[in-house]
Amino acid sequence: MAHLSFTEADHGRIAEAIRKAEATTTGEIYAVFARTSDAYVFVPATIALALSLIAALLAALFAPLAGLAISGLALVTSQLAATLLLLVLFAVVPSLRMAFVPRAVAEDRAHRMALTQFFAHNIHATVGRTGILVFVSEAEHYAEIVADAEIAAKVPQEAWDAIVADLIAAARENRLAEGYVQAVRAAGAILTAHFPGDRANPNEISDRLVEI
8 A cells, every 4th residue: 555645635525525425414424544543662662672582592593603702792782783773663664563563453453543533523422423434544554434323223334344445445546535535425325325414404523534
């Protein structure tokens, strides 16, 4: 997945898609894009320490066979230097850091971030409990639609999963803005079918994409 970005025009298209989708439903749609859902400090640090320990062990085992004398101080110093170098690499190259994060851990962190954003933006506080969050986290290659209670009671998860699959595919093809637009339209159609609009149809949540 290429590094994803949004232009001002992209934000405008997504906001307009949300407004149009909400015009025919009492549901509310909110969109969030996260660069990453966690700093993942523990995993890279563990990997860096493990690799440096392995390197030190190999040096201690094979240096004598090669006729090289390595002092304990030199071994410890090189181990610390290797650990610091790896930590710096993990810090400045996110894709390298993520390569060592187990998929289950990445998905868990991204899901937690989606829930955090759902509540942070008061999507759970709409009058009819009919808000949804369209969420993408770039580092984890993760997308999710979080639906409030009333929607979850009527719309099967499979309906959202199909939209999410298309959204992830769009991200992989570096057309995430269009992916968001299509996801919002599809979600709007589902919400309209189950929660059609009425005369009193206030806009309870701002119509925009938030980048974090």
